[in-house]
Amino acid sequence: MSEPEVGIIDQVVTQEYKYGFTTDIEMETAPMGLSEDTVRFISAKKNEPEWMLAWRLKAYHHWLSMEEPNWQNFNYPKINYQEIIFYAAPKQKIQLDSLDQVDPELLKTFEKLGISLQEQKRLTGVAVDAVFDSVSIATTFKEQLKEKGVIFCSISEAMHDYPELVKKYIGSVVPQTDNYFAALNSAVFSDGSFVYIPKGVRCPMELSTYFRINAENTGQFERTLIIADDDSYVSYLEGCTAPMRDEHQLHAAVVELVAHNNAEIKYSTVQNWYPGDKDGKGGIYNFVTKRGICEGAHAKISWTQVETGSAITWKYPSCILKGDHSTGEFFSVAVTNNAQIADTGTKMIHIGKNTKSRIVSKGISAGKSHNSYRGLVKINKKADGARNYTQCDSMLIGDKCGAHTFPYIEVNNNSATLEHEASTSKIGEDQIFYCAQRGIGLEEAISLIVNGFCKEVLNQLPMEFAVEAQKLLAVSLEGSVG
């Protein structure tokens, strides 16, 4: 790139990560490190039933026998699990049924993040579960939802209030032994959201969980379980942020979705964990297992993710299409800047007849980051008439970043139809100059071009969050052209 251009770019000030503040609050933590005692500690803290502890311990012992995976397209320093605090909760005993008793410092924290927990101030139409480090702080609109039979609460509460449901479904999509990080999560998960939509109910509002990591040296291990019974519908959104810290923090979550006959679950993620500084110091390791099963006929699960944060994003939200005529969708935007890494994609497992899946992945790499799409489309023997469409586009900004695509296809039934399209493009100086010549400055131009590139995916997000996501994309890429 020629000299004068660099000059212009130098003038673009990289916006600081907006959510990097910390909350000063007294915490209760588990002793550092991981042992059977840690698992027992967490289970006791949550006053869990015996079966739950047994479940956790099974996971823990299995985890001990496993090895950290190494097939991914990046390296990271070995994680020392004895230097992580697996449980951290604000000290004040929270009465979960009354917001008045939530520590004002916590309310302020969420307020600052744009999440008001005071229901009257909330956007109507969105119910929120707020998770701070290891515990759920509050869930809004619980009562209104209950009238419709919708259960929306923290998973800790669900264990006490709806043990049959939890017992039946937890681990049914992502077993404790599934993979290294899922096993770890199963042993030490501390909280997360639980959703149950009864038969025939269309959930009257968007449900959302906001995850906040605050404490130092901690990991966040939450577990989300969403069940949509026959003929029901729910749209769920999660958002997340963390303070700026110099050390890496591990976030290893598990999300399980179950859609019964003719039910639909729309799961959207706007991930904005702290990405680390421009040299890759600090930032969250976002190693997450997300999977949904279309259990019944004509069920539908749709994943939409906008991934802009984290030092490393490593996850493959997947669909098991078991019910005949069921549908799986995956819409993804992954942005990496500076030293960030993303290795993300999906797995579509076609088991039922006439199952359909659609994958639209948009990767944007800037700085010296690396962005990989990795996806599996598997058509089982009995999946007659299965169809998949995959579209995988990469955009490069600058010439020090990388985009990689690893599509895996396994077809065991001749009646399947698969389409795969891929493209790679560069934000060109020509595009930037064209915009400039029409009076559009550098930042606006990048935002315009990137949002155009991601349009198909952003269109999938609920309205309230689409605007947020657009802004986030622009901010994440500020100062990236050069």
Added chain:
Amino acid sequence: MISITNLQASIEGKSILNGINLDIKPGEVHAIMGPNGAGKSTLSSVLAGRSDYEITGGKVEFLGKDLLELSPEDRAREGLFLAFQYPVEIPGVSSTNFLKTAINEKRKYHGLEPMEATDFLKFMRSKMEEMEMDKSLTSRSLNEGFSGGEKKRNEVFQMAMLEPKLCIMDETDSGLDIDALRLVSAGVNKLRNKERSFLVITHYQRLLDYIVPDYVHVLYKGRIVKSGDASLAKELEVKGYDWIKQEVEAAV
């Protein structure tokens, strides 16, 4: 409108413009012609502010301002418009969104509030009617999958929307068949008025049959070597550029 004095520019150490002098008054249409490699497109790029070129001398005054001091986007906001020879595709961005952003950025620069969405759409609709644009053009992604003719017409449509003071047209006729050329020219002629000036850069005379210039200049080896009225273009069409080259060489 614009006053170019002894403008010199080079790329990667190679001198392309070797002292351009040109004065354009409001409402005038000037044509720049010349053989390939004479520096025609460089002149348009330098005026628009493309950073690949180094300005090695001279000055350009645009509406009382030092043009060369302004960033490309500020030049545009001041009213300089370049119709590109090769308009760029921007996938996923509709013409509507693009033009709305452009207009509001310009308004911001001039201290005006952004245009209300409904006002903008009304404005756009009236311009589309005036320029006889197909309705589908505006919702399609900018220039993506457009034919050569559609791209050039879209450039002229953007010109109509942004209401510039000086329009530079860089080989707008290249790659156009005769019907498209006629449509594009008709659009440009609609935008001619007493205040607006045009600098039409072309290799061929045929464009100037439709957009009749007040002045014609011949650019050769980075200098304007001959100027005249529209008849000079006709003469070039008949005689080619060789006689001008010979005149110049003889003078040296």
